[in-house]
Amino acid sequence: MEVPHRVGMLVYPDAQLLDIAGPLEVFARTARWLQARRCLAVPAYSVELVAASAGPVATSSGIAVVARHGFETEEAFDTLLVTGGIGYASACRDAALMAWVARHAARVPRLGSICTGALVLAAAGVLDGRAATTHWDYLDLLAAQAPGCRVDREAIYVRSGHVYTSAGVTAGIDLALGLVEQDWGRAVAVAVARELVVYRRRTAAQAQVSRFLEAERRGDRFGELQLWILDHLGGDLSVERLAQVVAMSVRNFSRQFRARMGETPAAFVLRLRVEEACRRLEEGGASLKDIARQCGFADEQALRRAFRRQLGVLPQAYRRHTTAA
The missing domain is CATH 1.10.10.60 (Homeodomain-like)
Incomplete structure (x- = not known):
C-alpha cells in the first residue's frame, strides 16, 4: 500500500466506547505490527472519527472521544464503520446523520457496523435485500425495522456484498480482525490477535451466544x-x-x-x-x-x-x- 488504508468510524452521542476503541485498536495495532515486522515505510492503516461536527462526543460510559471530521467534510474512507451503543435510537431519528450514512454507503468500498450500529444502517436503508446481524438482544428489533433484511441470528459477523455487520460489542474486534485478514492474510491477523491478548480470533460463522x-x-x-x-x-x-x-x-x-x-x-x-x-x-x-x-x-x-x-x-x-x- 502506497498510502494508508483510511478507516473511519461514525460516532454519535451515547455511543458504546468499546464498540469504537476495540475495532480501531485492531487496525492501529496492525499498522504498528506491519511497520515493525514488515518494515513498511507507510502505515497500513489510519483511523479517524467522524461525527455530526468535529470535536468531543460523549459516549455512554461518560468518556468523550474526539471526532476529527464533521458531516460538512466529505472524506473518502476506504472502510467506514458505524458504532453501536444506547444512542443508536436517537441517531436513527437524526435526518442529517441518516442522509450522511446513505450517501457514503453508496460509495465507500467497505462499510460495516458494530453491535446496534446495524440498526443505524437499517434506518438508512442500507440493509434492504442484505443479510445482517447485530447484538443478540436486538435481533428481533432489527428484523422488525428492516423487513427486507435477512437477519442471521447466530453469526459473530456477516458479510453481504461490501457491507459487514457484527454482533454485540466485542464482536467488533472479530470483525476488524477478519478485515485485516482480508487485507494482509491470516498470519498477520493471528499475530495481531495475540498481541492484543485476544483468547482466539472467532470465525464469522461462530455462534455469538456461547x-x-x-x-x-x-x-x-x-x-x-x-x-x-x-x-x-x-x-x-x-x-x-x-x-x-x-x-x-x-x-x-x-x-x-x-x-x-x-x-x-x-x-x-x-x-x-x-x-x-x-x-x-x-x-x-x-x-x-x-x-x-x-x-x-x-x-x-x-x-x-x-x-x-x-x-x-x-x-x-x-x-x-x-x-x-
Whole structure:
C-alpha cells in the first residue's frame, strides 16, 4: 500500500466506547505490527472519527472521544464503520446523520457496523435485500425495522456484498480482525490477535451466544441438563444416562428434549462434542487421541468421522487452518 488504508468510524452521542476503541485498536495495532515486522515505510492503516461536527462526543460510559471530521467534510474512507451503543435510537431519528450514512454507503468500498450500529444502517436503508446481524438482544428489533433484511441470528459477523455487520460489542474486534485478514492474510491477523491478548480470533460463522450462556438463559431442567452435559462431555452421555439425570423415563425424555431443543439428544451431544473438539484443536498442543478421549469420542476415527460429517473437514486440516501463523 502506497498510502494508508483510511478507516473511519461514525460516532454519535451515547455511543458504546468499546464498540469504537476495540475495532480501531485492531487496525492501529496492525499498522504498528506491519511497520515493525514488515518494515513498511507507510502505515497500513489510519483511523479517524467522524461525527455530526468535529470535536468531543460523549459516549455512554461518560468518556468523550474526539471526532476529527464533521458531516460538512466529505472524506473518502476506504472502510467506514458505524458504532453501536444506547444512542443508536436517537441517531436513527437524526435526518442529517441518516442522509450522511446513505450517501457514503453508496460509495465507500467497505462499510460495516458494530453491535446496534446495524440498526443505524437499517434506518438508512442500507440493509434492504442484505443479510445482517447485530447484538443478540436486538435481533428481533432489527428484523422488525428492516423487513427486507435477512437477519442471521447466530453469526459473530456477516458479510453481504461490501457491507459487514457484527454482533454485540466485542464482536467488533472479530470483525476488524477478519478485515485485516482480508487485507494482509491470516498470519498477520493471528499475530495481531495475540498481541492484543485476544483468547482466539472467532470465525464469522461462530455462534455469538456461547452454549453455557444459552443454557443459563433457559432456566429450566433442560437448561440445567445442558450445563451438566457441557461439564461431562468426556463421560457417558447416552440417552439413558441423560434421562436418569433429569429423572424422566427414556421415552418421555426423548420426546420432550426434541420438542424443546429442536433435535435428538444424540445429535445435540455430538454437536457439543465437536464444538469442544474444535476449541481444543484451536488451542493446539493436545494430540488427536487425547482430544478424542476428553470430548467423549470412542477413538480418533470416531472424531474424524464426526468432523467430516458435521464440518466437511478432518481434524488435522481444521487445526492447520485455525492455528496457522
